[in-house]
Amino acid sequence: MVQATNLGFPRIGGQRETKKLVENFWAGKITEQALDEAAVKLRAENWKLQQAQGLSQIPSGDFSFYDHVLDHSVMFNVIPQRFRHLAEGHERNFAIGRGIQKPATETQEKVDIEAQEMKKWFDTNYHYIVPEFETNQTFHLSANAKTVQEFNEAKALGIHTRPVILGPLSFLLLGKAAKNSAGLDLITLLPKLLPVYEELFAQLAAAGADWVQIDEPILALDISAAVVAHFHTTYTHLTAAAPKLKFLIATYFGRIGNNVSFIKDSGVAGLHIDLVRAPEQLEHVIANIGQTQVLSLGLIDGRNIWKTNLAAALKLAETAVAALGSDRVFVAPSCSLLHAPVTLRFEKRLASKNPELFDWLAYSEEKCKEVHVIAHALNHGTDSVKAELADNARSIEARRVSSHTTNAAVRQRLEAIVPDQLRRRNVFPTRQVKQHEANPLPAFPTTTIGSFPQTKEIRLARAKFTKGEIDAAAYHDFIKKEIAFCVKEQEELKIDVLVHGEAERNDMVAYFGERLEGYIFSENGWIASYGSRCVRPPIIFGDVHRVNPMTITETVYAQSLTSKPMKGMLTGPVTCLQWSFVRDDIPRSVVCTQLALAIRDEVADLEKAGIVHIQVDEPAIREGLPLRSVDFDFYLQWAVDAFLLSTTGVKDTTIIHTHMCYSDFQDIFQAIVRMDADVLTIENSKSDMRILGAFSTHGYNAEIGPGVFDIHSPRVPSTHEMKERADAMLKYIPSRNLWINPDCGLKTRGWKEVRESLTNMVAVAEALRAASA
Ligand code: MET
Ligand SMILES: [Zn+2]
Incomplete structure (x- = not known):
């Protein structure tokens, strides 16, 4: 069976609820507990929504109040010195993201700490908080690790999710050396870092997880042969240490190219590739993965708002199914839907004033549906989703011939x-x-x-x-x-x-x-x-x-x-x-x-x-x-x-x-x-x-x-x-x-x-x- 999957759902809420909650918390209008409770609700809604659209593998751990890379750093205790004296919790995490300034009071000295650096996430307009590593960096897993918690939260709702985390090589190499550690070669931290991943995987396995999505977006960059070799040793090691889990390595925003070479005998169970940005890579990747490895096809544009041409996507997917068999194929958006708006449900004005254009759009909720339709067509034949495909073909054709797009x-x-x-x-x-x-x-x-x-x-x-x-x-x-x-x-x-x-x-x-x-x-x-x-x-x-x-x-x-x-x-x-x-x-x-x-x-x-x-x-x-x-x-x-x-x-x-x-x-x-x-x-x-x-x-x-x-x-x-x-x-x-x-x-x-x-x-x-x- 082809699985209908997703790499990440927007965390901002259909009407920017998260933004409002977080800003209210900053303004002292709501308590930490209220913030957490609201987030539990939002996550539940997101999971249920994806389930309702027909996804069979739904991500968890993709939620964040501020930035998921920041959360990851905190979860692994990568906290710059200047923040370490602050009490653990949301307030400290926000301080790392945005700096903190508090005047002195009778009982407390003044606080004035600069935020951690923020950088654009690859070629998107999303900014992540750059992890800061020290020469003597120690890593340990925080109690109640967020990834495990959110997996359990979904499990309690009866939804078996695929936890998502940032992989060790991207985590290190997207970071930087702290000021006091100039000249630190980040990759040398790897041996100290991996045991924490192992511990996290052990907890996830104990909680009942099977597939785990490990984002390694640096695989779409020009990385050296030495780094590719590290990919190989890292994943051979991690997969051996977590025999119950199946790792899906996720790449996006570009082609994996020859970096794919480590995959075949790395022990990982699958690889996700971006076929929107780089559709031409399909054949090369198919030829270079192992005999039992799953290929997750990023067919739906996670960074734009247009409906997918389902017939075209289906054709590409059929090539993969023909080569690999349906048990080794997942269908997915090209990247996390973090970069697409949430839902068309609230797009009322466009729907009524410009129905022609509205008909061409798909936001995250609608994109999940598209994933489902493709997977369903692959599993049960195109006739099983005839109406959906016909509807889609009509929209695509209407857009193609519209007199409003060309002048x-x-x-x-x-x-x-x-x-x-x-x-x-x-x-x-x-x-x-x-x-x-x-x-x-x-x-x-x-x-x-x-x-x-x-x-x-x-x-x-x-x-x-x-x-x-x-x-x-x-x-x-x-x-x-x-x-x-x-x-x-x-x-x-x-x-x-x-x-x-x-x-x-x-x-x-x-x-x-x-x-x-x-x-x-x-x-x-x-x-x-x-x-x-x-x-x-x-x-x-x-x-x-x-x-x-x-x-x-x-x-x-x-x-x-x-x-x-x-x-x-x-x-x-x-x-x-x-x-x-x-x-x-x-x-x-x-x-x-x-x-x-x-x-x-x-x-x-x-x-x-x-x-x-x-x-x-x-x-x-x-x-x-x-x-x-x-x-x-x-x-x-x-x-x-x-x-x-x-x-x-x-x-x-x-x-x-x-x-x-x-x-x-x-x-x-x-x-x-x-x-x-x-x-x-x-x-x-x-x-x-x-x-x-x-x-x-x-x-x-x-x-x-x-x-x-x-x-x-x-x-x-x-x-x-x-x-x-x-x-x-x-x-x-x-x-x-x-x-x-x-x-x-x-x-x-x-x-x-x-x-x-x-x-x-x-x-x-x-x-x-x-x-x-
Ligand atoms: C982000 S660049 C901004 C340039 C613009 N002219 C301004 O002064 O705001
Ligand atoms: Zn400027």
Whole structure:
């Protein structure tokens, strides 16, 4: 029998219950006990829901209040020194995730501990808490290990689940050495770590588990032969130590490639592969697994929102069944459904207002059903699920032929793109001379990255406007006042290149999505981003194009209020793509090019309206980088081309800025050079100039503003510390090219700290000018 399985269900709840619970707990509104009780209920609902959709193997241990990697670290006692004196429990776990600050009281000293580092989970927008290991790291299993507890919880409900844990090699290699353990080779901890896994497996076996899912996502990366060898010894060892359990090694987000070589005689019972990202790997994997091993087929896209083409998926599955026999095949989503929204049940507005598009969607609940239908068809013949298959085929066909997804004019315009549209008229050194002549600025010009505080008043006004409580005229009036306020503040602060402050933007991608054709917005398509934070990516369903200007009114108005230059602010095509749910019927590169043309038009309109500085933000360009280095060039080619298409249609004297954050840039350095921006601002303040080294060794010759302060913290940086940073920058960057700015936008900050921080920042530029005069 083919099993219908799942790798993980979203933990946020159908209406973001977990988020609300956790935030209420933080606010002291509910007790720890209430939090736990609510979670027990949520987990039960999730299991029952998956059961109701027809899954035969349901995951447990996939729930988390904050992050599953953090939970795993805590379960194995990987707790950085600075948190160890805190009492065990949720509060400590949250402190590790988000830091903790408490003023001193009569009985207690003040507490002020920095959070552990957070990093993007592979190429997703989910962030995990990076495990910190020490040279003398000891591991032990916590009492009431979460994985065992949740298995028992489901068992008590009569649901036999498949516990999910992060495998030892991914756990170690996705972590980092703690500050006090620099130079620690993480893999050397393996012998100390494995006994704890053995203990956990013993407890699971005693509790009655049989299949256990062990996530080893690093198998989709370029790992060394030495690490593959460790996979072999590790799993031979673990399987021998836990003879009652069957291990399913789960890989996702890409192909396993030759890393598969350890599987065959490792003793594991099965392997899961992602056939959405890498359908071509099926044959290779079938040829390389052992004679009795199970293959779990990731056929349903766990990272997107579209219905699966069941006929096509079934065909792929049939190949596997023909080769392996039905007892050795599982059907599953490509990866954990953590990356997909929960259920279409609450998507009421789309269902009634846009039934055509609604019919094309499948969230997690519906995806579980798809898994079931495929497994059922394999087990009992297609006739047994005839109605479901027919229904699916009808939706797929309707989407394929829909007149709403293609736009002939957009397609023609794409066809007509010529290389000259990807090039500025002159090289940067020539442009720089003209730019400085036409629009002179003081040395070490100061600027900000775009957004200013999104105050309660701004959010309230937007909410009222959305609900129809105030009309468009009143709302735009409000926004105008905010812009005027922001401009006045910047003038008083003596900043050189101003911004309008982005008060009208709820989100840097959604704002543009709402103004472009081809985008649609869900009501409830939330996915976890980090901690309790969820995002609701807009949906690109059709050819994207711009109908009307999107930012001209606000920018021109802002410019009219000042004699200083006003920087126009746009979100770049790659970031719009990366932070949306993207249609899967045409290549991502094509969608990105469509977005680029829309931004190109906006850039042209800004220039026409007299705006001299135009910033096109690409904070997500690094995030889209493929997992395997052989695929880097292909991606970077089209991604950078899209940026060039957006930005190069301007005169030499127009100054194109771009901004990037959240990333290490070293491995995409050549791509950054090729983007050919006149000014690049980057997040830098926390990276000890590590990044700047690359800019000087590679001889980056354009202007650059490495952030002088961290915008994630409410702390006000002193002029002295920022000046030290700027002085250090001058070792790498010629003074004529250095800009002075924060790391990123200021929208999450309050005005008080923004004013103080920027006052100190402007003083840095003044000091630099005085010193160089
Ligand atoms: C995540 S990058 C943000 C850039 C945007 N212009 C802002 O200032 O908020
Ligand atoms: Zn940023």
